[in-house]
Amino acid sequence: xxxxxxxxENHTTPxxxxxxxxxxxxxxxxxxxxxxAPIVDRPSLKALSSASGFTFxxxxxxxxxxxxxxxxxxxxxxxxxxxxxLKIEKNAVVAEPIFLSRDLQGSGVGVAEASRLLIxxxxxxxxxxxxxxxxxxxxxxxxxxxxxxxxxxxxxxxQEWDEETxxxxxxxxxxGRDATFTSYVVTVGGGFVRLLPTVEYAGPGSSAELFGLxxxxxxxxxxxRVHVDHAIPHAKSRVHYKGALSGAGAHTVxxxxxxxxxxxxxxxxxxxxxxxxxxxxxxxDSVPNLEIETGEIVGAGHASTTGxxxxxxxxxxxxxxxxxxxxxxxxxxxFFMEILSKLSLPEIEERIAATIDKELNxxxx
Amino acid sequence: xxxxxxxxxxxxxxxxxxxxxxxxxxxxxxKSGETHAIMGPNGSGKSTLAYSLAGHPKYQxxxxxxxxxxxxxxxxSVDERAKAGLFLAMQYPVEVPGISVSNFLRTxxxxxxxxxxxxxxxxxxxxxxxxxxxxxxxxxxxxxxEGFSGGEKKRHEILxxxxxxxxxxILDETDSGLDVDALRVVSEGVNRIKSNSEVxxxxxxxxxRILKYIKPDFVHVFAAGRIVEAxxxxxxxxxxxxxxxxxxxx
Numbered sequence: 001x002x003x004x005x006x007x008x009e010n011h012t013t014p015x016x017x018x019x020x021x022x023x024x025x026x027x028x029x030x031x032x033x034x035x036x037a038p039i040v041d042r043p044s045l046k047a048l049s050s051a052s053g054f055t056f057x058x059x060x061x062x063x064x065x066x067x068x069x070x071x072x073x074x075x076x077x078x079x080x081x082x083x084x085x086l087k088i089e090k091n092a093v094v095a096e097p098i099f100l101s102r103d104l105q106g107s108g109v110g111v112a113e114a115s116r117l118l119i120x121x122x123x124x125x126x127x128x129x130x131x132x133x134x135x136x137x138x139x140x141x142x143x144x145x146x147x148x149x150x151x152x153x154x155x156x157x158x159q160e161w162d163e164e165t166x167x168x169x170x171x172x173x174x175x176g177r178d179a180t181f182t183s184y185v186v187t188v189g190g191g192f193v194r195l196l197p198t199v200e201y202a203g204p205g206s207s208a209e210l211f212g213l214x215x216x217x218x219x220x221x222x223x224x225r226v227h228v229d230h231a232i233p234h235a236k237s238r239v240h241y242k243g244a245l246s247g248a249g250a251h252t253v254x255x256x257x258x259x260x261x262x263x264x265x266x267x268x269x270x271x272x273x274x275x276x277x278x279x280x281x282x283x284x285d286s287v288p289n290l291e292i293e294t295g296e297i298v299g300a301g302h303a304s305t306t307g308x309x310x311x312x313x314x315x316x317x318x319x320x321x322x323x324x325x326x327x328x329x330x331x332x333x334x335f336f337m338e339i340l341s342k343l344s345l346p347e348i349e350e351r352i353a354a355t356i357d358k359e360l361n362x363x364x365x
Numbered sequence: 366x367x368x369x370x371x372x373x374x375x376x377x378x379x380x381x382x383x384x385x386x387x388x389x390x391x392x393x394x395x396k397s398g399e400t401h402a403i404m405g406p407n408g409s410g411k412s413t414l415a416y417s418l419a420g421h422p423k424y425q426x427x428x429x430x431x432x433x434x435x436x437x438x439x440x441x442s443v444d445e446r447a448k449a450g451l452f453l454a455m456q457y458p459v460e461v462p463g464i465s466v467s468n469f470l471r472t473x474x475x476x477x478x479x480x481x482x483x484x485x486x487x488x489x490x491x492x493x494x495x496x497x498x499x500x501x502x503x504x505x506x507x508x509x510x511e512g513f514s515g516g517e518k519k520r521h522e523i524l525x526x527x528x529x530x531x532x533x534x535i536l537d538e539t540d541s542g543l544d545v546d547a548l549r550v551v552s553e554g555v556n557r558i559k560s561n562s563e564v565x566x567x568x569x570x571x572x573x574r575i576l577k578y579i580k581p582d583f584v585h586v587f588a589a590g591r592i593v594e595a596x597x598x599x600x601x602x603x604x605x606x607x608x609x610x611x612x613x614x615x
Contacts, residue, residue, distance in 0.1 A: 276463060307462040311422070316459040316509075318443035319419050319452075320469075320525060321476035330472055335463030 003067050008035060008074040020070070023253040023285050025221055028192045030138045030166050032072055032112055039140060041080045042106070042113040045131070048099040053092030054127065056100075059085045062118060065144045066172045070196060073142045073170040076114040083116045086129065088153075090122040097128040097156075097345065104135040109164050115141040121151035121179070128154040130345070134189070136162040141169040147179035149203065155183045156343065160355065161190035163220070170196040175235070177203025184343055185212040185241075187222050188355050198227040204234040204266075211240050212254075213339045213352075216282070217359045218247030225255040226271070230264035236298075239271035242339050244332055246360060248281035256288040260300060268298035275306040276335050278328075278360070329357060367434050367450065367532045369395045369565060375428035376410075376417045387413040389590035390429065395533060397563040400579065402601065404570055405587030406609040411569045412456060414587075415537040419453040420446050433532070448477055450532030454522035454539050461509040466521065467491070469509045470528055477529050494527045498554050516547035523554040526564075534558075535567045540575035552578030573605040588612040 004010050013035045014021040021033070031037030047056040062083040068074065088094060100117075107113060119129060131143075147153055161167060167190050175181045187193050199208045214222045228237045243252045256271040275284035288302035309331055317327035333353060340349045376388035387410045395401050405411050417424045418431060420443040431438040433449050441449060461469070470491060475481045482490070495502060498520045510518055519539055526534050536555065540548055556579060558564055568579060576584075576598070584600040585592045586609075593612055594600065 274462075305462075307460075309462070312459045313461045315419075315421055315443060316455070316461060317469075317473075319447055319455075320473035320529065321444050321447035322472055323444045323476070324442075326472075326476075330468075331461060331463050334465070334468055 005069040006067055006074065008071070008078045011035060011069070011071050011074065014071060020225070024194055024223060025192070028166065028221065029168065030109070030112060032138065032140050032166060032168050035071060035075060037112065039075065039079050039112040039114045041082065042115065043082055043084045044103050044107065044113065044115050044139075045084050045100045045117060046103045047086075048101055049096060051094060051096055051098070053094040053125070054086060054088045054098060056084070056086050059083050059118075065118070065146055065174060066200065068170060068172070070170050072140050072168045073196075076116055076140050076142045079114045080116045083118050085118045085120065087120040088122055088125040088127045088151075090125060092122070092125045092127070094125070094127040097130045099130050099132060101132040102135065102137070104137060107135070107137050109136050109138050109166070112138045112140065115139060117141070117143045119143065119145040119153070119155070121145070121147045121153040123148040124150040126152045128156065130156040130158065130348070132158050132160070133167065134160040134162070136164050138166045139169070141167075143169065143171045145171070145173040145181070147173065147175045147181050149177040149179060151176065151179045153181055155181065156345070157185050158348065158352070159187040159190055159193055161193070163189070163191050165190040166192045168194045170198065172198045172200070173208060175199060175201050175206040175208050178205040179203070180206070181208045183208075183210050184339075185210075185224060186352055187212075187214040187224070188352060188359070190220065190222065192221045194223040194225070196225045196227065198229070199237065200229045201232040201235040204232055206232070207236040209238045211339050211342060213241070213336055214243040214252055215336075215356050215359060216243070216245045216250040216252045219249035221251045223253035225253070227257045228269065229259050229261070230267045230269065231261040233264055234266035235264065236268040237271075238269070240339065241272070242274045242335060243284060244276040244278055244335060244356075245282035245284055246278035250282040252283075253285045254287070256302060258290050258300070258302070260292045260294060260297060262293040265294055265296040266298055267300065269300045271302045273304045274335075276332070277306065277308045278332070328360060332356060332360065366563070367397045367565070369533045370432045371418075371429070372431075373429040374414070374417065374431060375426070376413055377425045377427050378413070378423060379425070384425070386427070387424075387590050388417065391591055393585065393592065395565045395567060397532065397565050399583065400559070400566040400568060400581045401583045401585060402568045402570060402576055402581035403585050403587050404573070404601065404604055406613050407571065409587045410590040411587050412537055415453055415535045415569055418451060418535055419443065444476065447529070452526055452529055452531035452534045454519075454526060454534060454536045456538040456541060458510045458518045458522055460511045462511055464509050465506055466509055467505040470525065473525065474528055491528070494524055497527070497557060498524055499550050500524065515542035516544065519543060519547065519551050520554070523551055523558075527554065527558050530562060531564060533565045533567065535569065537569045538571065539568075540570055540572060548575065549578060555579055573601050576601045586612055
């Protein structure tokens with residue numbers, strides 16, 4: 001735990017030349033990436049459900065569970081005295097999703113705030129956690145997720161922010177023996193959003209599936225920087241992110257770093273990113289990166305595509321009787337539903353699809 | 366019985382050097398059940414005619430009329446033309462990422478027929494039509510035209526023609542890029558649709574070989590943006606022998 005890189009004082013404020021920051025427009029973070037800029041400690045999540053099988057509390061001075069060299073996560077650690085902790089009890093099967101929503105009472109984009117959440121999925125528990133982010137905020141956060149042996153956790157984060165929101169976050173999962181972690185990151189709002197969904201394994205037989213979808217409209221910057229660290233034998237990972245962009249200045253970044261260390265024999269991994277450009281003036285960066293230190297694996301692969309939906313496609317669909325507006329919706333919905341339908345949360349699926357439809361109407365108007 | 370009537374059609378496209386006229390007064394009348402072949406050298410404007418009838422925005426109509434049973438086709442949007450009964454099998458079908466063939470076919474058929482097909486009969490209908498065109502059922506789950514071979518794209522076009530049941534189908538160089546086996550499968554597909562329906566066919570081609578499989582009732586020679594000679598199937602034989610030389614020197 002005492003790695004030098006874990007200490008904020010050993011880092012300087014990123015300049016944009018660092019590999020990890022090279023795509024991000026740092027002038028738009030409102031200082032969140034600045035190691036010296038002030039930030040207030042505000043535990044801003046509240047639990048909306050109160051079923052049995054879990055507790056949601058505020059814990060003083062909890063230590064961090066993982067290593068990171070991410071400046072913003074370290075800044076959050078340094079500037080927070082308390083951690084919100086969601087604990088799912090041992091062997092508990094929580095059937096209904098646990099909703100945590102961002103309480104913006106007292107927030108304003110002018111004041112940067114830090115939030116820390118720890119999710120403990122105790123041994124052999126089963127639960128779905130949904131974090132709902134909406135409104136206007138300047139937020140740096142770290143979420144650490146510990147899956148004990150045999151735990152099954154579905155972890156959903158929804159970024160439906162207003163356009164002035166700046167949100168930088170690290171979501172780190174530690175997946176125990178025979179545990180199954182499934183995450184869904186949905187980002188359709190926010191002016192500047194940079195998320196680091198990262199995974200490490202603590203025992204064999206563990207599995208992580210990371211799904212994501214993002215939609216960037218005019219002038220939105222949305223970055224998802226996935227990192228899966230296979231250092232344990234016989235673990236599995238799947239990464240599947242899809243994004244669409246429409247409007248001048250829309251910019252998305254997807255990085256998929258998968259590392260298979262020498263000890264990680266029997267690893268099975270595949271990562272995939274697909275982007276759909278719906279207009280001129282939008283930019284999608286997509287960088288899959290697979291590093292393999294052992295040949296004794298089940299499989300490892302990656303794919304990345306960025307395609308356009310253009311006037312010729314529209315003509316083709318229209319020439320088969322499909323009206324132009326329906327053709328656009330069809331293509332975009334079909335593209336997203338592949339991910340969205342996996343949520344198994346019909347109300348949220350419909351809400352996200354409607355948000356995307358609305359953005360499209362706006363952008364094409 | 367339907368009639369597609371093209372009168373004195375004139376079409377231009379925008380180029381870097383300004384507006385350029387491609388079609389210079391096309392006159393053609395097609396009735397249900399008839400098959401008309403339009404043959405001509407490259408650059409004569411055959412494909413422009415096809416795309417103009419379908420309503421591609423690149424082509425500007427500068428004169429003339431097109432009517433389908435008296436209705437003004439040129440006033441219709443692209444999808445309205447399809448709903449009115451026009452179908453264009455494209456020379457270069459477009460890839461549409463994100464949408465599966467099965468979803469696409471169902472949406473198109475729903476738009477054309479005005480109501481969603483019954484689930485129970487629909488699946489069988491698609492399967493049978495695909496089997497007729499020697500298409501693997503797994504094809505339905507692929508994205509529209511994405512990574513299709515030339516032959517797969519053309520089969521997919523004819524599959525749509527079969528399911529959408531147009532009044533008039535324009536086949537734009539459907540034979541191009543096909544090997545003999547694929548040409549036979551595609552041609553048999555067109556013939557099957559012809560024998561099961563009243564569809565009128567406008568077959569646009571550079572070569573005579575597809576006419577050995579799909580017999581035209583009328584052959585029109587196209588050159589410099591208009592029809593310069595019309596006749597029966599025997600005209601195709603003459604072109605096979607002598608080529609287009611006498612038409613392009615003019």
